[in-house]
């Protein structure tokens with residue numbers, strides 16, 4: 001996700017400096033004109049605004065607050081925008097760390113996958129320092145099609161987790177439907193077509209259905225991240241005693257799929273966990 005987002009900034013003429021743990025993944029960005037720095041700390045000290053896009057809470061904390069993390073390079077007037085999908089407590093902890101340097105913090109997880117990232121069509125769910133929201137807005141508008149400002153840090157994370165909880169449950173349910181249709185002698189491709197014309201039509205079903213029918217799961221949103229989001233969403237629900245039995249059942253299916261080596265496949269590969277008692 002970070003790579004196509006950075007590409008869009010470069011193509012729009014922004015002065016972009018990049019870092020990634022695996023440096024070779026920066027090469028396409030460097031050939032487009034990005035500069036490279038050897039650590040998040042160096043990126044933050046050389047840029048007005050640093051955007052972070054990390055896998056999970058652990059890596060988001062490490063890159064922001066760890067040794068040679070971005071916080072070490074921040075100072076007043078600078079801003080740190082964390083786009084990673086994490087839970088509210090993690091985001092608040094990163095925020096405290098960043099703001100102790102005098103810099104501003106914005107959480108800004110995105111809804112939208114690899115293709116929307118490539119097309120500059122992401123939906124930003126932001127919360128935190130409003131002056132940084134205003135300052136970052138022109139860049140968010142290059143990478144995305146819309147942006148929501150949701151107030152206090154934690155609200156962007158919560159919105160993202162609720163959206164992805166629904167998405168993960170929908171995908172598990174869709175998988176069950178495809179497999180059931182096949183078992184009762186229907187053509188699952190026709191099911192995809194029927195769904196696309198009715199009230200439960202969703203771009204996700206139309207986009208992923210045709211390849212799922214062929215048991216193909218080319219990665220756009222890695223299954224391991226969908227399971228992480230369900231786990232974090234269940235934690236959010238637990239924190240307010242909200243029952244979420246459907247999401248909990250879906251989470252079990254993603255856990256099974258992950259434990260069978262499907263974590264790096266697209267999250268639609270949850271269908272393999274539904275197909276068999278793996």
Ligand SMILES: NC(=O)C1=CN([C@@H]2O[C@H](COP(=O)(O)OP(=O)(O)OC[C@H]3O[C@@H](n4cnc5c(N)ncnc54)[C@H](OP(=O)(O)O)[C@@H]3O)[C@@H](O)[C@H]2O)C=CC1
Pocket residue numbers: 001002020021022023025053054055056058059062063083084085086110111112113114220221222225226229
């Ligand atoms: N893919 C999607 O469709 C969407 C993803 N998201 C969210 O965006 C985030 C990124 O997703 P995506 O790009 O798909 O994930 P990837 O797994 O493709 O990339 C994860 C990134 O995090 C880095 N990383 C992982 N662990 C560490 C660590 N310990 N220290 C430093 N860097 C680390 C990776 O570095 P390296 O290259 O070295 O492995 C890589 O740059 C996730 O939070 C995900 O939930 C949100 C919306 C859509």
Ligand SMILES: O=CC(=O)O
Pocket residue numbers: 110111112113164221
């Ligand atoms: O987080 C994943 C997405 O597609 O949005």
